Amino acid sequence: MSQPQIEIQLIAMLVAVACAIPGTFLVLRKMAMISDAISHSILPGIVIGFFITQDLSSPLLIVLAAATGVLTVVMVEFIQKTGLVKEDTAIGLVFPALFSIGVIMIARHANDVHLDVDAVLLGELAFAPFDRFMVGGTDLGPKALWVIGSILLITLILLFSFFKELKVSTFDSQLAATLGFSPALMHYGLMTTASVTTVGAFDAVGAILVVALMIAPAATAYLLTEDLKKMLGIAVGVGLLSAIGGYWLANYLDASIAGAITSVLGLFFFAAFLFAPHRGWISVWRKRRRQRIEVSMLTFLLHLHNHKEESERHIDHLQDHINWQRVRAKSVLRLARNNNMIVIENKIISLTGKGEQFTDEAIQHITSDKTTALESMKDEFFLFRG
Secondary structure (H helix, E strand, C coil): CHHHHHHHHHHHHHHHHHHHHHHHHHHHCCCCCCHHHHHHHHHHHHHHHHHHHCCCCCCCHHHHCCCCCCCCHHHHHHHHHCCCCCCHHHCCCCCCCHHHHHHHHHHHHCCCCCCCCCHHHHHHHHHHHHEEECCEEEEEEEEHHHHHHHHHHHHHHHHHHHHHHHHHHHCCCHHCCCCCHHHHHHHHHHHHHHHHHHHHHHHHHHHHHHHHHHHHHHHHHHCCCCCCCHHHHHHHHHHHHHHHHHHHHHHHHCCCCCHHHHHHHHHHHHHHHHCCCCCCHHHHHHHHHHHHHHHHHHHHHHHHHHCCCHHHHHHHHHHHHCCCHHHHHHHHHHHHHHHCEEEECCCCEEEEEHHHHHHHHHHHHEECCCCCCCHHHHEEECCCCC
C-alpha cells in the first residue's frame, strides 16, 4: 500500500470521526438536515475569507465559514419561530439563498477560483495528499490531515469537557436551564462545532460526504442503541468502517471515493434499518404481529369467559362465532395452551384457573380504563409471547 493510499484513508477516517460526534447530537435533537444547510451555506464565508486573505488555506476561512454556519442556524430558527413555516421549509429557504450568494460572488469577482461539482458537492479525496503542509522546507504531510486532526482534537476536548451539559440540554432543555446550564449556549456551541467541522472537511471530501458522515453513522447508531455513550461509539465505528470500506470499494471499482463511502454508509444504515434488535423493521413487524395475536387471544379468553354453553366453546366453531380464519385460530389456540390459559377436552375449550384469573384481572383493567396495565399483566402471566 502506497503512502498516498495511507494518507487518503487517514483523512477519510479523521473526517468520519469528526463528523460522527456532532452528527450524533444533531440526530438526537432532530436537526439532522441542518448539517446539509450548513454544508452549503458556508460558501459565502469561504469566499469572503478568500477575498480578505487571497489564501485558500488561511484559518480565517474556517472562522468566517463557521460564522456563516451559525448565521444559517440563527436565520432558520428566526423564520421557524414566526410560526408561518416549519423548520424544513425554513432550511429550504435559507441555505439555497446563502449558497447562491456564494456562487454569485465567485462568478462576479473570482472567476479564476476553481468551482465545480467535484470540488463543491462531491469533493475528491484522491487529490488531498497532493496539497502538502510545508514548514521550513519540511514536508509534514497533507494539509487536510492537519486541519481535520486539529478540528477533531478540539471536538474531543469539548465533548469530554461538556458531555454532561450536552446530554442534559439535548434530552431536556428545561431541566438543563433549571440546573444552571445554558441550553442556548450548548445549542450554538454545537452548531459552531458542526460548522467548523463542515468547513474543515469541505475541501477534502465535499458537501455531500460531509452530510452523509454526519447523519448516516448517527442514524445507524440511533437504531441500534438507546445509550448515548454507546451511540457515539457505534457512530464513530460505522464512520471508520465506511471510510475504509468505501475507499477500497472505490479502488476496486475505479470510482469516486466520496461516492463509494456514501454508498457503504447507506448499506450500514439499511442493514440496521432491517435488522436492529428493537427498532429494526423486522423487529417492529414481529412485535406488531405478536401484539395482534395477543389481542386476539385476549378476545378469545373473554369469549370463553362470557359463554358457558358448549356450542360457543367448540373448537370447530371458532370461525363461526369469532369470525377467525383457520390459521389465526390455530395461532391463538397454540399461544393460549402454551401459557396454560385453556384446556381442550373432546374439542370443547375451557379456561384453566390461570386463564380465569388472567381474564378477571383484564376485565377489571378494561372497565376501570386502565388498559395500559394489560402489558404488565402479560409480562406477569405469559411464559411465551405471541
